[in-house]
Amino acid sequence: MSHDVDWSFNGPGRNHILARKDRCEEDTLRKLERENPYNNIHDYIAIEEDLGLRSTFFFRTNYENGRLIEHEDDIQALLNGGREVGLHCNPFSVDNFDSMRQEKKGLESITKKTVKANRSHHLAFSERLPSISELSHLCEY
Ligand SMILES: [Zn+2]
Numbered sequence: 001m002s003h004d005v006d007w008s009f010n011g012p013g014r015n016h017i018l019a020r021k022d023r024c025e026e027d028t029l030r031k032l033e034r035e036n037p038y039n040n041i042h043d044y045i046a047i048e049e050d051l052g053l054r055s056t057f058f059f060r061t062n063y064e065n066g067r068l069i070e071h072e073d074d075i076q077a078l079l080n081g082g083r084e085v086g087l088h089c090n091p092f093s094v095d096n097f098d099s100m101r102q103e104k105k106g107l108e109s110i111t112k113k114t115v116k117a118n119r120s121h122h123l124a125f126s127e128r129l130p131s132i133s134e135l136s137h138l139c140e141y
Contacts, residue, residue: 001055003044004088004119008066009074011038041074045081054081058088058119061106072110079111086117087138091124097132104136 011017014032021029028037041057048055057078061068075085087107093099100118107115118138120129133139 001053002086002119003055003057004121005041005057005059005071005074006088006121007038008063009039009070010066011036013065041071042077045077045083048083049081054083056084056086056117058086058117059107060088060090060121061103062090068106068110075110079113084117085111085115086119087115089118089120089124091120091122094120094124094129094132095126097128097135100132100136100138104138 017024017029017032017037024037028035031037044055047053057075059068059071059075078085085107087104089100089103093103104115104118114137116138118133118136126132130139
């Protein structure tokens with residue numbers, strides 16, 4: 001199982017959630033004033049612990065409303081629990097080696113270990129992505 005961490009630690013905000021309230025359970029909307037439903041990585045960790053699972057979490061390095069460093073505690077908790085942390089690269093990076101390398105280094109500055117997995121935001125793809133991934137050591141053959 002894998003998860004794309006598309007939002008900064010603070011999530012997309014109340015208005016974003018209310019605009020999509022048909023996707024939420026009533027309990028989630030009722031607790032919205034005091035609980036951010038997007039801040040749920042520790043909930044996933046608890047569920048996985050109960051089920052004996054370990055999944056991969058892909059983090060972006062550029063968030064619209066926050067910074068990757070805000071997820072540092074989440075990332076360390078995931079790694080300490082034996083989970084994989086991968087890059088959720090900017091769509092621009094799938095065709096730009098320097099950008100991909102810079103994003104990978106940015107994530108590794110927080111993981112303190114080599115990042116070996118990537119899934120691009122919006123599942124962006126380019127013909128150069130396989131070679132960029134190989135040169136960035138984001139895949140193993
Ligand atoms: Zn995404």
